[in-house]
Amino acid sequence: xxxxxxxxxxxxxxxxxxxxxxxxxxxxxxxxxxxxxxxxxxxxxxxxxxxxxxxxxxxxxxxxxxxxxxxxxxxxxxxxxxxxxxxxxxxxxxxxxxxxxxxxxxxxxxxxxxxxxxxxxxxxxxxxxxxxxxxxxxxxxxxxxxxxxxxxxxxxxxxxxxxxxxxxxxxxxxxxxxxxxxxxxxxxxxxxxxxxxxxxxxxx
Amino acid sequence: xxxxxxxxxxxxxxxxxxxxxxxxxxxxxxxxxxxxxxxxxxxxxxxxxxxxxxxxxxxxxxxxxxxxxxxxxxxxxxxxxxxxxxxxxxxxxxxxxxxxxxxxxxxxxxxxxxxxxxxxxxxxxxxxxxxxxxxxxxxxxxxxxxxxxxxxxxxxxxxxxxxxxxxxxxxxxxxxxxxxxxxxxxxxxxxxxxxxxxxxxxxx
DNA sequence: TCAAATTCTGACCATATGGTCAAGTTGAGG
DNA sequence: CCTCAACTTGACCATATGGTCAGAATTTGA
Numbered sequence: 001x002x003x004x005x006x007x008x009x010x011x012x013x014x015x016x017x018x019x020x021x022x023x024x025x026x027x028x029x030x031x032x033x034x035x036x037x038x039x040x041x042x043x044x045x046x047x048x049x050x051x052x053x054x055x056x057x058x059x060x061x062x063x064x065x066x067x068x069x070x071x072x073x074x075x076x077x078x079x080x081x082x083x084x085x086x087x088x089x090x091x092x093x094x095x096x097x098x099x100x101x102x103x104x105x106x107x108x109x110x111x112x113x114x115x116x117x118x119x120x121x122x123x124x125x126x127x128x129x130x131x132x133x134x135x136x137x138x139x140x141x142x143x144x145x146x147x148x149x150x151x152x153x154x155x156x157x158x159x160x161x162x163x164x165x166x167x168x169x170x171x172x173x174x175x176x177x178x179x180x181x182x183x184x185x186x187x188x189x190x191x192x193x194x195x196x197x198x199x200x201x202x203x204x
Numbered sequence: 205x206x207x208x209x210x211x212x213x214x215x216x217x218x219x220x221x222x223x224x225x226x227x228x229x230x231x232x233x234x235x236x237x238x239x240x241x242x243x244x245x246x247x248x249x250x251x252x253x254x255x256x257x258x259x260x261x262x263x264x265x266x267x268x269x270x271x272x273x274x275x276x277x278x279x280x281x282x283x284x285x286x287x288x289x290x291x292x293x294x295x296x297x298x299x300x301x302x303x304x305x306x307x308x309x310x311x312x313x314x315x316x317x318x319x320x321x322x323x324x325x326x327x328x329x330x331x332x333x334x335x336x337x338x339x340x341x342x343x344x345x346x347x348x349x350x351x352x353x354x355x356x357x358x359x360x361x362x363x364x365x366x367x368x369x370x371x372x373x374x375x376x377x378x379x380x381x382x383x384x385x386x387x388x389x390x391x392x393x394x395x396x397x398x399x400x401x402x403x404x405x406x407x408x
Numbered sequence: 409t410c411a412a413a414t415t416c417t418g419a420c421c422a423t424a425t426g427g428t429c430a431a432g433t434t435g436a437g438g
Numbered sequence: 439c440c441t442c443a444a445c446t447t448g449a450c451c452a453t454a455t456g457g458t459c460a461g462a463a464t465t466t467g468a
Contacts, residue, residue, distance in 0.1 A: 010435085010445070029320060033236030036426060048428080049446050057426065111319055111374075115312055116233060118377045125381035133382050150404065155383060156397035160368045163375075167367035170315075173322045177329035178337050179359060193360035200354065200405035214415070214465080240456060252458080253416050261456065 015053055017043040019067065022060045027105040030112040031061055031120070058120075065113070065121055068106050073128065075099065076158075079136050085143040086202050093161055093194050100169035101187045107169035133158055150204050164194055219257050221247040223271065226264045231309040234316040235265055235324070262324075269317070269325055272310050277332065279303065280362075283340050289347040290406050297365055297398050304373035305391045311373035337362055354408050368398055 021043035025034040036057055040047040054060045075095035079088055100107055113121055137154035144151045168175060168190055179186055225247035229238040240261055244251040258264045279299035283292055304311055317325055341358035348355045372379060372394055383390055 008436095008444075014445090030234050030237060030316075033234060033320070035424080037424085046447055047426085048448085051427065052445070055427095108319055111315075112234075114375050114378050115315055115319070116237070118381075122381070125378065129378075130382050130384065152400055153393055153397045156394055157401075159371055159379065159382075159394075160397070160401060163367040163371035164364045167363055171318050171367075174318050174329065174333075175363060177322075177326070178334050178363075180334065189357055190360055190363075193357045193364070196356055197361075197364060197401075197405045201401045212414080212466090218415090239454080241454085250417055251456090252418085255457065256415070259457095 011053070014043075014045065014049075018045065018050060018053055018060065019064055022064055023105050023109060026061060026064065027108040027112065030116065031057075061120060064109065065124070068109065069121075069124055069128065071103070072099070072106065072110065073132060076132060076136055079139065081139045081142075085140075085148040086199065089140070089149075089157075089161075089202060090195055090198060093165065093198055094191065096161060096165035097168065097187070097191055097194060100165050100167075101184070104169035104172060107166050111166065111170040147204055149202050152201065161198070164197075215257070218247075218249065218253075222249065222254060222257055222264065223268055226268055227309050227313060230265060230268065231312040231316065234320065235261075265324065268313065269328070272313065273325075273328055273332065275307070276303070276310065276314065277336060280336060280340055283343065285343045285346075289344075289352040290403065293344070293353075293361075293365075293406060294399055294402060297369065297402055298395065300365060300369035301372065301391070301395055301398060304369050304371075305388070308373035308376060311370050315370065315374040351408055353406050356405065365402070368401075 018039065021039050022034075024042055025038045028034075029038075034057075036047050036050060039060070040050040043050065054063065075092055078095065079092050083091075113119075118125060133155065137158065140149065140154040140157065143149040144154075168187065175186065176182060222243065225243050226238075228246055229242045232238075233242075238261075240251050240254060243264070244254040247254065258267065279296055282299065283296050287295075317323075322329065337359065341362065344353065344358040344361065347353040348358075372391065379390065380386060
């Protein structure tokens with residue numbers, strides 16, 4: 001972070017390996033549960049070498065969070081005020097569920113962070129997330145005023161979409177245990193279910 | 205756990221204080237992030253004294269989990285096959301949301317555990333949770349067969365209820381940040397929203 | 409009241425962990 | 439092929455942490 005963007009080939013490669021390894025470890029054990037030794041070993045580097053690229057454990061975590069925040073908020077950004085209300089929201093559900101399926105570690109990284117009071121991303125909440133959500137909630141409210149969506153509290157609608165989609169990444173072990181499966185086939189079922197759930201309650 | 209149930213007045217009081225403190229600390233920092241010193245200080249005991257009542261950190265955690273599992277599964281147990289289908293499920297939603305409101309630490313304790321792969325409660329999943337969910341899912345499926353509920357995949361319906369209700373406990377900081385509130389008034393809104401959401405999609 | 413059982417504690421231990429540093433190795437440009 | 443900067447590491451440090459133990463303080467029951 002404070003270090004200038006990776007420039008040499010080696011810097012590029014190792015920084016990437018570190019962030020990749022850190023994502024593995026942080027998402028599995030949380031910030032305090034993760035150790036530099038674990039991250040270094042996963043990345044195939046020695047601990048001092050790891051600390052040559054990032055000044056501290058904090059810095060690695062911060063770099064990860066910053067990098068992922070954009071990807072994470074992207075689907076909500078894509079919600080288009082000029083599209084068809086119901087389909088726009090269902091598309092958002094689909095995109096969020098795809099993130100859970102394709103980037104479960106990222107989802108768990110955020111979940112871990114928020115669960116523990118989000119001590120390291122408070123500013124992102126108030127400065128990025130809240131304005132974005134307020135903006136999109138206003139669009140949804142307008143659609144409801146126009147009678148193009150059934151009336152519901154827009155913020156809570158967004159919460160329910162986050163909750164239901166992220167559940168499949170964050171509580172993966174529970175989902176698998178309850179369904180008695182080890183494959184990932186339940187994502188297709190989940191999509192069908194969620195689309196049905198939200199379509200029925202949103203259609204005016 | 206291995207120790208016989210607290211018998212003397214002092215044992216009763218101190219065991220209780222320890223579990224209460226441990227709930228605070230574990231739910232906030234996760235298993236690996238929590239320290240015995242923290243728990244001991246919160247409980248108002250010395251660390252060696254803490255270890256006089258529980259043989260290890262693991263044991264404290266295990267005792268907590270065991271004690272909470274019952275409370276946590278209770279609302280689902282209460283789902284009654286002879287009741288009115290839509291109202292039974294909406295009552296379940298209400299009870300789960302009440303748990304999130306009244307026992308957020310318990311919710312976060314479980315969330316932390318599951319997020320990290322549920323290494324310490326795997327057996328509870330397969331031996332208690334799965335059979336219970338399968339049982340209730342069968343009841344819901346029967347209601348749908350009888351045309352008394354709109355058709356949806358029952359397991360995923362249950363997941364969506366867990367996800368949406370627990371979201372308000374587990375992601376509390378995020379909810380507050382996005383709503384821009386510090387009070388707990390959003391629980392009433394959440395209830396209204398969730399009841400509407402599920403009623404619309406479940407009514408045949 | 410007094411001995412036995414229970415409860416409590418200061419001091420201590422082994423290990424883990426985030427981080428440092430001096431010195432060595434490797435790679436890139438001239 | 440030589441030099442200088444970039445990269446890498448073994449050894450090390452201070453602190454934190456889970457846990458132990460001998461003995462002191464307190465409670466209990468006869």
